[in-house]
Structures are given as structure tokens and as C-alpha cells.
Amino acid sequence: MPLANTSSSYGTIAKSFHWITALLVLALWPLGWFANSWPYDTQEAFDTKWLLFSLHKTLGVALFFVALARIGWTLSQPHPHHLGENRVESLAASTIHWLLYGSIIALPITGWIEHAASEGYAPILWPFGQDLPFIPKDVPLAVAFAHMHVALTWVILGAVGFHIAGALKHTVIDRDGTLARMWFSRKAPPTPPEGKSHGALPALLATAVLAVALVFPFVTGEEQSQAPVAAAEVSTEAPTAAETPAEGPIWAVQSGTIGLSIIQMGSAVSGSFPDFTATIAYDPEAPGPQKGTADVTIDIATLTLGSVAAQAQGPDYFDSAQHPTATYSGPIVEGEDGSLTVDGTLTIKGHAASVPLPFTLTIEGDTATASGSTTLDRRTFHVGDNKTDEGSLAFPVEISIEITATR
Ligand code: HEM
Ligand code: HEM
Structure with a gap:
């Protein structure tokens, strides 16, 4: 089998490039899709998501170089x-065909730039x-x-769909040997008709x-293009870390409360x-x-x-002298049913733990109101460690938020 193309046949090099590219694209698409939709609510799920993304990016970068070599080779060859x-x-x-060539370059470039512009994400496994x-x-x-990357994934999906449909039509209806001449068959390919070229069209x-x-x-998501965006680093360790960075308009908090409710000696005490x-x-x-x-x-x-506000500041409780602030941060995630949760990590007195906070959101014009609540176990954060019995201070603590913010 000749290595190079002629005006009626593909050589072994063009065929090998074609099928390696096809295999990589057919693997990358589902890999990207699974990686993106994989949950990350537990450490195990997060590790799997991480691995899927690393494999996706590693194969995607490999495809980029194969695509460059393929295009270089195609340009040097006659075209059947x-x-x-x-x-x-x-x-x-x-x-x-042009669309496929364009997509196998543009998809890796957009994915790679997204990766390089982000911090703390699943690495590409190449040493560069x-x-x-x-x-x-x-x-x-x-x-x-x-x-852009996501939009292009739909372009390549459509292009591959039409491409395969065309190949099947040539094989099943026209029976003209189109598929056979791209496969590694020894049969001499048919001589193509002398057609006028379509030029640059x-x-x-x-x-x-x-x-x-x-x-x-x-064009469709005007807020995305205009909005300033918060810089957020996504931790590489926390199970709540997500692949997608913070995005979208910044909402400035105008008013609100972070409330907490404890049960002391059997009765509820609320504060904020x-x-x-x-x-x-x-x-x-x-x-x-x-x-x-x-x-x-x-x-x-x-x-x-x-x-008990003053007592709560003491070393056994919040120890505000040593730890004047607590932090809570994480991605805002939408569930399949449209519900919203902050998959956040709460850090009190240097003890960090995942505390998901489901909330409801009402947006009217440029004003958003969010309210939600969750319950945590005070022992996770070593608050009131000396109160080991629930009778004097219950373990669960209810946290609630009520926030009004403007865009
Ligand atoms: C999934 C990723 C794929 C990509 C990116 C891709 C890309 C391409 C490109 C760019 C060409 C034009 C080659 C040239 O003439 O320079 C081509 C030709 C061809 N492809 Fe694919 N392809 C893919 C999958 C497939 C599959 C799954 C099939 C079979 C079902 C197939 C069958 C063919 C055939 C038969 C030709 C030759 C067409 C002709 O001789 O006119 N391709 N492909
Ligand atoms: C032809 C090559 C590629 C294909 C077909 C492809 C396909 C996909 C698909 C289908 C998704 C899921 C989109 C969604 O469900 O919303 C995705 C996401 C992603 N891919 Fe690729 N990909 C390719 C190359 C790459 C490369 C080379 C990188 C990085 C080095 C990369 C990085 C990413 C990232 C970071 C995401 C997540 C996008 C987001 O933030 O929403 N991809 N890709």
C-alpha cells in the first residue's frame, strides 16, 4: 500500500492519521461530557472527576499535535x-471536512487556554x-x-454526525467505494469523475x-460578556472543588443576616x-x-x-481572640431539579469542613434575595469541646442566611 495520496486514493499515512484522529475524537467527546457532569459531592466522586478531566485534557493535547501533523501532511498531498x-x-x-479540520484544532486550543487560565485544576498529564x-x-x-469550548463540542458533534451519515450513504446507497478508499484495503480505488472544484467556498x-x-x-448570554467576574481559586484538596471557575456577574451584598440557633439546656437560643x-x-x-x-x-x-454571647467568644467556643474570623467559600451548584446549593467549606478556628448550604433565590431586576439554612455539628469545628453532653449544649447548630444583593 503506498504511503502517499494520489488523485484517486488515500495513502497509508493519510488513512492512519484519519483513523487515529477519529478514535481520539470519539473518545474525547464522551470523556469531556462525563468529566463535566460527574458529581463531586464526596471525596471519591471528586477524585474520579479529577481523573476524567486529566485524561480528557491529556488526550486532547495529544489530539492537537496529531491534528497539526495531519494538516501539515494533507497540505503536502494531492487530494482524491x-x-x-x-x-x-x-x-x-x-x-x-473543513469543519472537522477546524474543530480538531479549535477545540484543543480553547480547552487548553481555559485550563492554562485557571488555577488549581486537574492537570494535563504531559510534562508540559x-x-x-x-x-x-x-x-x-x-x-x-x-x-467557546463547549459551543465547539456541539459543532464537532454535528459535523461528525453528518460525516458518518455521508460515509454510510456512500456505502449503503451509492456503493461507490468511498469508505473502502479510506480503509486499509488493497483493492484499487475507483477513478473519481472529473468535477469542477468548489474553490474556496x-x-x-x-x-x-x-x-x-x-x-x-x-451574543446569547449578554451578562457573561459584560460582567466583571470574581477571581476565585478552587482548592485542589477540598471535595467541594469544582472544575469550572467562578463566573458571572458579581452580586454586592446590601443587607442580610447570618443567623445561628443553638439548644442550650433544652431551649433554643438564637443569634446572628x-x-x-x-x-x-x-x-x-x-x-x-x-x-x-x-x-x-x-x-x-x-x-x-x-x-451567652460573651461566653461564646471564649477559648472553648469560638476563641475569637485567636481566630477573629470564620470563612465560608465554595461553588454555587445547581442540582438536576434546579435547586441551588453552596457546596462550601466552612472554616472555624482553623478547622475546615464541607457544609453544603441549600438556598432559594429570587431575582427581581438587579436585586437578588437568597435565603437558606443548614445544620452542622459543632464538634466538627471543636466549638464547646468541654460540653460533651447534649443536655447542656446540643451538638447540632442551625445556621440560616437571609441576604439581599444587587448586581
Ligand atoms: C470522529 C472523527 C472524524 C474526523 C475528525 C474525521 C475527519 C475527516 C476528514 C477531515 C476527512 C477529509 C480527509 C481529506 O480528504 O483531507 C475525512 C474523510 C473521510 N472520513 Fe472521516 N473523520 C472522522 C470519523 C469518521 C468515521 C467514523 C468514518 C466512517 C464511518 C469516516 C469516514 C471517512 C471517509 C470515508 C472519508 C473519505 C471521504 C472521501 O474519500 O471523500 N470518518 N474524515
Ligand atoms: C477535540 C478535542 C476535544 C473534544 C472533542 C472535547 C470535548 C469536550 C466536551 C464534550 C466537554 C463537555 C462539555 C459539556 O458537557 O458542557 C468538554 C469540556 C472540557 N474540556 Fe474538552 N474537548 C477536547 C479537547 C480538550 C483539551 C485539549 C482540553 C484542555 C487541555 C480540554 C479541556 C476541557 C475543559 C476544561 C472542559 C470543561 C469545560 C467547562 O468549564 O465547562 N478539552 N470537552
Whole structure:
């Protein structure tokens, strides 16, 4: 079998490139999709998500170099003419071929830039490529390229669908040997008809489709393109870390309370932390389950808690002299039923633990009201360790939030 192409046949090198590319694309698509939709609510699930993303990126970078080599080789070779006389069909086939070539370059580039602009994410397993020249660590940049990457995944899916349908039509209906000439068969390929070339038209059509896909997410999601975005580092250790960075408009907290309720000697005592700062980025249109991030710092010394507020500041409880602030931060995640949860990590007195906070959100114009509550076990944070019996101070503590923020 000859290595190089002729005007009627593909050589072994072009065929090998074709099928290696096809295998990689057919593996990368589901891998990307599974990685993105994999849950990360437990450490085990998080580790699996991490691994899926690392494999996805590693194979994606490999595909990028295979695609470059393939395109270089194709440009140096004669191109077998389309089999069949139908001009519309040959135009469609060439346009799809251009689209496929464009996508196998644009998809890895957008994915790679998103990765390089993000911090603390599943690494590429090659010994290079975590960072890219001229690409700063910048959340809005990462988000923009994530949008483009996701839009392109639909372009390549459609293109591959039409491409395979075309190959099947040639094989089952036309029976003209199109598939056989891309396969490693020894049979001499048929001689293609002398057709007039479509000139630059297929390349232009494919470029237009790619351009629309790259611009589309920004036209439809106006907030995404205009909004300033919070910089958020996603921890590489916490089980609540997510692949998608904080994105979307910043919501400035106008008023609100973080309340807590304890059971002391069998009766409920309620109080609140009036003084806290919060950075909330939220974009309901963000791709994937993560819609933003919340980052809250609470001033412990401002706690009101009935008659026991002063006692609660003591070393056995919040120890505000040593630990004046508590923090709570994590991604805002939308469940399959549309419910919202901050998958946050709460840190009190240096003890960090995952405390998911489900909440409801009402947005009217540029004002959002969020309210939610959750229950935690005070022992996780070593608050009141000397009160080992629930009779004097119950273990569960209810936390509630009521926040009004403007865009
Ligand atoms: C999934 C990723 C795939 C990609 C990115 C891809 C890409 C391409 C490209 C760019 C060409 C044009 C080659 C050239 O002439 O320069 C081509 C040709 C071809 N592909 Fe694919 N392909 C894929 C999958 C498949 C599959 C699954 C099949 C079979 C069912 C297939 C069958 C063919 C055939 C038969 C040709 C030759 C068409 C002709 O001779 O006119 N491809 N492919
Ligand atoms: C042809 C190659 C590639 C294909 C077909 C592909 C496909 C996909 C798919 C289907 C998704 C899931 C999108 C969703 O469900 O919303 C995805 C997500 C992702 N891919 Fe790729 N990918 C490719 C290359 C790469 C490369 C080379 C990298 C990085 C080095 C990469 C990084 C990512 C990232 C970070 C995401 C998550 C996007 C987000 O933040 O929403 N991909 N990819």
C-alpha cells in the first residue's frame, strides 16, 4: 500500500492519521461530557472527576499535535476527488471536512487556554502545558474560553454526525467505494469523475460556522460578556472543588443576616453575626452545574447570642481572640431539579469542613434575595469541646442566611 495520496486514493499515512484522529475524537467527546457532569459531592466522586478531566485534557493535547501533523501532511498531498457527480453533495462533504479540520484544532486550543487560565485544576498529564505563554491566570478569560469550548463540542458533534451519515450513504446507497478508499484495503480505488472544484467556498462556509459558534455564547448570554467576574481559586484538596471557575456577574451584598440557633439546656437560643463580607459571583446561564461561587468572611466578635454571647467568644467556643474570623467559600451548584446549593467549606478556628448550604433565590431586576439554612455539628469545628453532653449544649447548630444583593 503506498504511503502517499494520489488523485484517486488515500495513502497509508493519510488513512492512519484519519483513523487515529477519529478514535481520539470519539473518545474525547464522551470523556469531556462525563468529566463535566460527574458529581463531586464526596471525596471519591471528586477524585474520579479529577481523573476524567486529566485524561480528557491529556488526550486532547495529544489530539492537537496529531491534528497539526495531519494538516501539515494533507497540505503536502494531492487530494482524491469526491466520488459521485452530485455538486451539492460534494460541496457539503468538503464543507464538513473543513469543519472537522477546524474543530480538531479549535477545540484543543480553547480547552487548553481555559485550563492554562485557571488555577488549581486537574492537570494535563504531559510534562508540559499546565501554563501557556501569554495566557495569564484570569477567571474571565477561562470562562470565555470555556463557553467557546463547549459551543465547539456541539459543532464537532454535528459535523461528525453528518460525516458518518455521508460515509454510510456512500456505502449503503451509492456503493461507490468511498469508505473502502479510506480503509486499509488493497483493492484499487475507483477513478473519481472529473468535477469542477468548489474553490474556496467550502472553507469559507466552514469558517463561518466556526465563527458563529465562537461568538454565539457571548451574543446569547449578554451578562457573561459584560460582567466583571470574581477571581476565585478552587482548592485542589477540598471535595467541594469544582472544575469550572467562578463566573458571572458579581452580586454586592446590601443587607442580610447570618443567623445561628443553638439548644442550650433544652431551649433554643438564637443569634446572628451582623458583620460579614461576601463576594458572590452568580450566572444562571453558566455551562455545567456550577453557576458561580460564594466567598464569605465572618467577623466572629460581632456575634449576638442572647446572654451567652460573651461566653461564646471564649477559648472553648469560638476563641475569637485567636481566630477573629470564620470563612465560608465554595461553588454555587445547581442540582438536576434546579435547586441551588453552596457546596462550601466552612472554616472555624482553623478547622475546615464541607457544609453544603441549600438556598432559594429570587431575582427581581438587579436585586437578588437568597435565603437558606443548614445544620452542622459543632464538634466538627471543636466549638464547646468541654460540653460533651447534649443536655447542656446540643451538638447540632442551625445556621440560616437571609441576604439581599444587587448586581
Ligand atoms: C470522529 C472523527 C472524524 C474526523 C475528525 C474525521 C475527519 C475527516 C476528514 C477531515 C476527512 C477529509 C480527509 C481529506 O480528504 O483531507 C475525512 C474523510 C473521510 N472520513 Fe472521516 N473523520 C472522522 C470519523 C469518521 C468515521 C467514523 C468514518 C466512517 C464511518 C469516516 C469516514 C471517512 C471517509 C470515508 C472519508 C473519505 C471521504 C472521501 O474519500 O471523500 N470518518 N474524515
Ligand atoms: C477535540 C478535542 C476535544 C473534544 C472533542 C472535547 C470535548 C469536550 C466536551 C464534550 C466537554 C463537555 C462539555 C459539556 O458537557 O458542557 C468538554 C469540556 C472540557 N474540556 Fe474538552 N474537548 C477536547 C479537547 C480538550 C483539551 C485539549 C482540553 C484542555 C487541555 C480540554 C479541556 C476541557 C475543559 C476544561 C472542559 C470543561 C469545560 C467547562 O468549564 O465547562 N478539552 N470537552
